[in-house]
Amino acid sequence: QKEVEQNSGPLSVPEGAIASLNCTYSDRGSQSFFWYRQYSGKSPELIMFIYSNGDKEDGRFTAQLNKASQYVSLLIRDSQPSDSATYLCAVNAPTLIQGAQKLVFGQGTRLTINP
Amino acid sequence: GAVVSQHPSWVICKSGTSVKIECRSLDFQATTMFWYRQFPKQSLMLMATSNEGSKATYEQGVEKDKFLINHASLTLSTLTVTSAHPEDSSFYICSARKDRVQETQYFGPGTRLLVL
Numbered sequence: 001q002k003e004v005e006q007n008s009g010p011l012s013v014p015e016g017a018i019a020s021l022n023c024t025y026s027d028r029g030s031q032s033f034f035w036y037r038q039y040s041g042k043s044p045e046l047i048m049f050i051y052s053n054g055d056k057e058d059g060r061f062t063a064q065l066n067k068a069s070q071y072v073s074l075l076i077r078d079s080q081p082s083d084s085a086t087y088l089c090a091v092n093a094p095t096l097i098q099g100a101q102k103l104v105f106g107q108g109t110r111l112t113i114n115p
Numbered sequence: 116g117a118v119v120s121q122h123p124s125w126v127i128c129k130s131g132t133s134v135k136i137e138c139r140s141l142d143f144q145a146t147t148m149f150w151y152r153q154f155p156k157q158s159l160m161l162m163a164t165s166n167e168g169s170k171a172t173y174e175q176g177v178e179k180d181k182f183l184i185n186h187a188s189l190t191l192s193t194l195t196v197t198s199a200h201p202e203d204s205s206f207y208i209c210s211a212r213k214d215r216v217q218e219t220q221y222f223g224p225g226t227r228l229l230v231l
Contacts, residue, residue: 034217043208043225044159088158092218095164096172100147101218105156 003027004091006106015115019076023089023106026070032092033065033072034103039087044088048074079113086110118142119211121223128199136194136226138209144189145211149220151180153206154202165192199230 005024013019021035035042050056050063050072062075068100072091076083090103118141128134138148146167147162151159163184165171171184183195192211196203206227 034219036222043222046219046221049219100148100164100166102161102164103218103220104161105159 001009003093003104004089004106006087006089006109007091008107009025009110011109011110012112012114013079015079015081019083019111019113021063021074021087021089021109021111022071024071025031025089025091025104027091027093028067028070029036030091030093032101033063034090035061035063035072035074036066036090036105038088039085076111079090081113081115084111084113117211117213117219117221118144119209119221119223121209121226121227124224125227125229127229127231130200131198134196134199134228136196136207136209138192138194138211138223140190140211140213140221143213144193145192145213146189147212148186148192149210149212150184150192150194151208151210153208153225159208162194187195196228199228202229203213204228 002025034049035047037047038044048063050065055064060077064073086108088108089106093100093104095102120139122137151160153159161174162177163171163173165184165186166184167189173179186192208221208225
């Protein structure tokens with residue numbers, strides 16, 4: 001079982017609709033959860049992070065975390081063509097360096113917003 | 116802000132040569148930096164974690180003698196690909212962690228390496 005799993009897509013959503021991206025993780029000890037957006041040929045950029053159960057909203061983006069079910073999701077409201085990208089879910093994990101954490105990434109979900 | 120730069124943005128080299136990639140945190144100090152590699156249509160794969168002033172910790176399967184990492188200061192980490200071969204051609208991306216509390220990583224723009 002992969003540590004972080006995402007549906008690779010492609011996920012196609014009409015412009016103006018809500019895009020829903022899901023991610024599950026295997027380590028119950030994980031505390032920090034991140035969503036990154038990666039445009040083709042570019043490096044990832046941080047969209048949101050969430051640490052507590054429930055919803056966290058930032059503009060058109062809402063991250064949802066359910067630690068009991070070990071899933072985290074990202075909702076994008078009023079989807080725009082510029083939202084078309086690959087969305088990476090990342091979860092923290094310990095490293096061999098004391099006190100340091102690393103991020104484990106899912107394979108990413110490719111999202112296409114259709115005008 | 117949290118800006119991370121990388122240099123060079125792309126490099127083409129002959130097989131057998133060494134290539135050095137720099138990663139800098141421009142507006143914050145980063146005690147921990149990370150190096151990733153990404154092949155086309157695949158996700159990010161962590162290569163190593165480095166703390167300023169100490170040896171890097173490499174992920175399983177990553178050759179430490181081939182991918183030399185130096186984290187000489189709180190704002191600079193370098194990755195040297197030694198004796199590069201065509202199979203090392205990839206997109207190399209660094210990230211820097213801004214603080215220990217939030218664990219948030221900010222990524223550099225990446226370096227595209229092509230080994231001929």
